[in-house]
Amino acid sequence: MRRMRRPERREQILDAATTAFARSGGFTATSLDDIAAEAGVTRMILYRHFASKTELYQAVIDRAAERLHAAATARGGLSEETVPAxxxxxxxxxxAFRLLFHHAVREPEFRGDIDQLRAGMARTLRPHLAAEADSEAWADWAAGLATTVAIEAIMAxxxxxxxxxxxxxxxxxxxxDGVYQALTVH
Known part of the structure; x- marks a missing residue:
């Protein structure tokens, strides 16, 4: 069996950590031993790639957010294809989806990252709703609500x-679309 190159091993560890963190219930409930077992490596190997469990969790969250963004924008930016993507x-x-929107959001150390992700999603959506809104406040409301509906509907x-x-x-x-319809009620 050939030895994995450093980037391959890092990806393997991130995949295993994503699974372990999601299965165990997030950062606090998951040990490095859980992650090492999932990856089929020793803790020493984990430490060769990540200085701490916090750094590893941050890398998992960052990678998931990047992949979500890539998927959401792969079909030409914000369109009717964004949610299906x-x-x-x-x-x-x-x-990875559960880690972002179920587990990490409940971890005080990482909640800010997820709040920023959600805010970015709402900011992207807002201009598409602003033309129909009575005011900026209602456009903000609709963008935030539509983002929440999308995330929670996918989670459900x-x-x-x-x-x-x-x-x-x-x-x-x-x-x-129900959010959009609610926005257009005058």
């Missing part, structure tokens, strides 16, 4: 066992 990514990497779909992806896409988009 997010769902495709969540289906492929449910542990994952928790339900990922039934019928195509139908789920339509239903999540319809839920988000």
């Amino acid at each position: 997010m769902m495709d990514w969540a289906a492929a990497e449910p542990d 779909w994952l928790d339900a066992g990922q039934p019928d992806l195509e139908k789920a896409r339509r239903r999540v988009l319809r839920a988000i």
Whole structure:
């Protein structure tokens, strides 16, 4: 068996850490021994790549956020394809999605990162809603609510066992359209 190169080993550790953190319930509930066992390596190998559990968790969160962003923008920026692309990514990497929006948000040390991620999502959506809003405050409200609806709808779909992806896409988009409809009530 050939020895893994450093970048390959790092990715293997990040994959294993994502799984271990999601399965155990986040940062606090997961030990380095849990991660090492999941990766099939020793703690010494973990420390060759990451100085601490905190650094490893941060790397897992950063990678998940980057992958979510890449998926959401891969089909040409914000469009009707954005949410289906997010769902495709969540289906492929449910542990990473759960870490971002279920576990990390509950960890005081990492919550700010997730709050910034959500705020960035809402900022991206806001200009598309502003034209229909009565005021800037209502545009902010709709962008924040639509972001929350998308995240929570995808999380609920994952928790339900990922039934019928195509139908789920339509239903999540319809839920988000409900925010748009609420915004346009005068």
